[in-house]
Amino acid sequence: NKYKISFCDNQSLREADEMTKPYFGSDFIPFDQIEQWRLKNHKGFVQITNAESVLCACFVILGLEPSFLDQFIAGRLTEHDMDSNVILPFDEMKKQNRIYISGVVVRNPDLYMGHKRAVVMLWAMLQYIKKIFGLRKDRTFYAVGLTNESEKLLNTMGFTLCGNKKNRKDKSNLYRIDLDKNKWNDLIAKIGDYSKMASLEID
Numbered sequence: 001n002k003y004k005i006s007f008c009d010n011q012s013l014r015e016a017d018e019m020t021k022p023y024f025g026s027d028f029i030p031f032d033q034i035e036q037w038r039l040k041n042h043k044g045f046v047q048i049t050n051a052e053s054v055l056c057a058c059f060v061i062l063g064l065e066p067s068f069l070d071q072f073i074a075g076r077l078t079e080h081d082m083d084s085n086v087i088l089p090f091d092e093m094k095k096q097n098r099i100y101i102s103g104v105v106v107r108n109p110d111l112y113m114g115h116k117r118a119v120v121m122l123w124a125m126l127q128y129i130k131k132i133f134g135l136r137k138d139r140t141f142y143a144v145g146l147t148n149e150s151e152k153l154l155n156t157m158g159f160t161l162c163g164n165k166k167n168r169k170d171k172s173n174l175y176r177i178d179l180d181k182n183k184w185n186d187l188i189a190k191i192g193d194y195s196k197m198a199s200l201e202i203d
Helices: 010-027 031-040 066-073 112-133 148-156 181-191
Strands: 003-007 045-050 055-062 098-106 139-145 160-163 173-179 198-201
Touching: 003 112, 010 031, 010 045, 010 055, 010 098, 031 055, 045 112, 055 112, 066 098, 066 139, 098 112, 112 139, 112 181, 112 198, 139 148, 148 173, 173 181
Parallel strands: 003 198, 098 139
Antiparallel strands: 003 045, 045 055, 055 098, 139 173, 160 173
């Protein structure tokens, strides 16, 4: 298989965090803060590596303490305000109806290879959601559009704007998608099947 999808370790998360630096500007979250989140729920951090074990992409899916999430959705708090106390442990996260997609990073997103990696990453995210949360229950996923690329990606995936950057402390648009089984099937049909190219190792 060309790609391996697995949980991040300390080292790969540090590398992924560095990759976000040029794109995120003042939204950049220092590694020490993110590592605290990972220690609270390491199964929320997923990496995609290629056959040469090079980190190609990474995504972070978290359950947040509901009252914090309310304030975040309202635009009054930002990712910088997130400490490990508001990150839910894995078993708690699985029970939530509202989930936050935090970081999404792809190596060289502007190149053709980067586009390919982004598509594999989207496939991996959908597989992760199915495996970790199941599709029996509807869930709402939230994500912030930090860059033009990420906004494009969110629109492609059918996310809708639910918080205008003008009214938010983080000065970024907030998006949401209500995901049920039908919507999941639509998205996977749109992205295509990468199971022959990527092995899912998230147990």
